[in-house]
Amino acid sequence: MIPDSAAAFPVTVDVVALTVRDGALQVLLVDRLLEPFRGTRALPGGFVLPDESLEDAAARELAEETGVVAPSGNGPGPGHPWHLEQLRTYGPQGRDPRGPVLSVAYLLLAPAFGLPAPGGDAAEAAWFPVPDAEEPGPAGTAPLGALAFDHDRILADGVERARAKLEYSPLATAFCADEFTIGELRAVYEAVWGTHLDARNFHRKATGTPGFLEATGRLRAEGPGRPAELYRLAPSVDPAAAVLHPPLLRPPATPAPPT
Amino acid sequence: MIPDSAAAFPVTVDVVALTVRDGALQVLLVDRLLEPFRGTRALPGGFVLPDESLEDAAARELAEETGVVAPSGNGPGPGHPWHLEQLRTYGPQGRDPRGPVLSVAYLLLAPAFGLPAPGGDAAEAAWFPVPDAEEPGPAGTAPLGALAFDHDRILADGVERARAKLEYSPLATAFCADEFTIGELRAVYEAVWGTHLDARNFHRKATGTPGFLEATGRLRAEGPGRPAELYRLAPSVDPAAAVLHPPLLRPPATPAPPT
């Protein structure tokens, strides 16, 4: 019933897993153990199995290659702050030396987590800071820029999607634990956007946006400074679908003052 | 080299082709000539050929089933106001009775155009108004809601993407001819969003947003009323990538006054 002219393509999923660690946006990369691109860094991913959904495949490959168990589907409110969404699909031609291969990329936003046990087709899964697009840094500084396949482009698309989503969705909370302070949330925005935000204005906007945050009433003291109030994502909010009104807009490109 | 556990999937492209006609957002649908879903309305689309890119396949299927020649890739500035972008990919399981099939959906935004010659696997390509999501209308009124496969969901995703894109991108011009009036542009926004916009405020925002419109200096008189100035999309602007600052935001949901 399916016409003969229709071709069947091998399909892979590749996961752009982002987190915020040490005040910087970081991406999860693996070292490829197999050809092609053996020894090259790449996004975790692999072939979709016959009876699998795309999302299940993304979660499975992430688990196999990094030991990380991602929830398939959106986590049940608090307890699963992770967010997994489809990014886009990269066409079958000219991206794999073995022949035409379709790749469906997924974007995972998660709090920083450890990397228990790499395995499968990859070794040495580790986090790498994502260099600012505007500031590629001096030669040799950027640890990225030479990924396998077309993963450089997929990573760039994923980072741009994440940056844009923080503006109009509550997904910044996907990088935080269940409960967090406004300062931690601001640090997420600053790390993902690579900008500096005024703490006072950010506090006013974040707490003043309806349907975003909910105060727990408890405090948390950590290090110096006045203890901060703990917040959580407002209940009955689907962080994948909710829209912030008004949005938190990125400050327009700040031209660095000439030194 | 590709592992045996990797499955190969037939891949289709489906096109959500939207336009604005008669003051309403309309979608291009075909009547399926072949099983499955023979006789049911569906989005134009079909299987990807072995040596084809996804975008080429989308353009080809659109041409085959509707006689419409869409540009592959982004048109060269003025002369090709059409816009074709990838929407998302719908997983292989449970969407085609013939078995697992991957579908990559594309979104086409275009000015109203005629439908020269349906052919291929479809007949009777025609435009159908997209009902407002909020107002499904009385039973039997909505011409949609029973499309083949999972095309209802794909259409809903495409419409939502189009509505969101008008806010922060210059893509509303993709529904217009090369040169257009502010009134025509406003009619596009009103049709896509299903709302009413104040003509004076819209004029101020549209002409006041940098990097959006460029006045041609010429006028056009059509019907009654003062002739309107003709504008075109600002040159050296990639409508697919440009971002409007500030964005044109949809008015928040207008609760219908109780009658």
Place this chain on the structure above:
DNA sequence: GATGTTGTCGTCAGGATGACGATATCCAGG
């Protein structure tokens, strides 16, 4: 000419934003 229609420019109040001062509450060290 009167009237209706569409386009363009102004006005004005209210809300949102960015810059920044002021205060609260902690830690560290004299």
Place this chain on the structure above:
DNA sequence: CCTGGATATCGTCATCCTGACGACAACATC
């Protein structure tokens, strides 16, 4: 104990953006 540094939170103020709406210009039709 007291001071200084650090973080959190609250206020103030000028500016910009927005929505609501008045005013006028330039057309068609009667």
